[in-house]
Amino acid sequence: MTATVSFPIDSPTGPRTVTLAHERKGAGEPLLLLHGIGHHLQAWHPxxxxxxxxxxxxxxxxxxxxASDPLPDRVPYDLDTIAPALGALCSALGxxxxxxAGNSLGGLLALEMGRVGLVRSVTALSPAGFWTETERRYAFTALRAMRAGARALPLPLLERLSRSAAGRAALTGTIYARPARRAPEAVVAETLALRGATGFERTLAAGGAVRFTADVPDLPVTIAWGSGDRLLLPRQGVRAKYTVPGARLVRLPGCGHVPMHDDPALVARVVLDTARAAGSGPTPGAGEGAAADRR
Incomplete structure (x- = not known):
């Protein structure tokens, strides 16, 4: 069940209050899951x-x-604000x-949380911030087109498109390698989430100058990339590996930009391997450019 929590953060405009929605499930060490731009926490349900x-x-x-509120007016959507805010969220939740583990924007935030010492392990799935300027412009153009399409589609047409494999591919083929497998109701829900994302423009504007150039030492880090990622091309994973040399670089065969839906078992295995490594020494395959091909 989704719940909300409000908590204070520091910002360039002074102390402010943020309210975020979240879901909790299971028991054991905590594992925070962060979605990408325009998506919602349901991206992790598989x-x-x-x-x-x-x-x-x-x-x-x-x-x-x-279901989260936007940041207060004049509070920036940059890494220096969002990563500490997520740390404050964790404190508010005890x-x-x-x-x-994060995907896309969430992967970038996960790496930043690791860099500043807020977490004990990091799994970044197709993280933002390792692009060239040309690649960034391409990705932002595609994201804006998806947003415009989501806002233009009347609900009856959206529901009708979601009921066919071709329609689901048209709606979500940019981010999934296997869009036809998506449930129609899930496609409708995530398209509506993209339509209603009040933080979309401010997040995209803040991301224009973002490049992740720092190492994330002293904790297990896995950077994983779908071989069929059409939004952030897989070659960006090689740059990420050079930037974070101790990370394990994993290939996700047959997966797109949001791999949790394309191959849930493989993604879960990658996340679990990384988290387990926090209690048992170096990340499996660290420094080897390992590929998570099916064995």
Whole structure:
């Protein structure tokens, strides 16, 4: 069940209050899950039960997405604000140094949380911030087109499109390698989430100058990329590996930009392997550019 929590944050305009929606499930060490731009916490539902078998899973709607309120006026949507705000969220929930897994924007935030010491392990799935300027412009153009389409479609037409494999591919083929497998009701829900994302423009504007250039030392880090990612191209994973040399670089065969839906079992295995490594030494395959091909 989705709940909300309000908590104070520091911002350039002084102390402010933020309200975020979240879901909690399972027991054990905490594992924070962060979605991408325009999405919502339900993006993680295909893997939640698999992860909750070993960890207390906390899936979050980022500010201005899903059921979470936008940030207060004049509070920036940049890494220096959002990452500490997520740390404050954890404190408000009684959680100390969770594991974190994030996708796209959430992957970038997960790496930043790791860099500043807020978490004990990081799994970043197709994280933003490792692009060239040309690649960034391409991704932002595609995201704006998806947003415009979501806002233009009347609900009856959206529901009709979602009922066919071709329609689901048209609606979500940019982010999924296997869009036809998506449930019609899930496609409708995530399209409506993209339509109603009050934080979309401010987040995209803040991301224009973002490049992740710092190492994330002294904790297990996995950077995983879908081989069929059409939004942030897989070659960006190689740059990420050079930036975070101790990370395990994993290929997700047959997966798109949001791999949790394309291969839930594989994604869950990657997240669990990384989290387990926090208690048992170096990340499996660290420094080897390992690929998570099916064995």
């Amino acid at each position: 893997v939640t039960d698999l992860l909750a078998a070993e960890y207390e899973v906390i899936a979050v709607d980022l500010p201005g997405f899903g 959680v100390t140094t969770p594991h974190v």
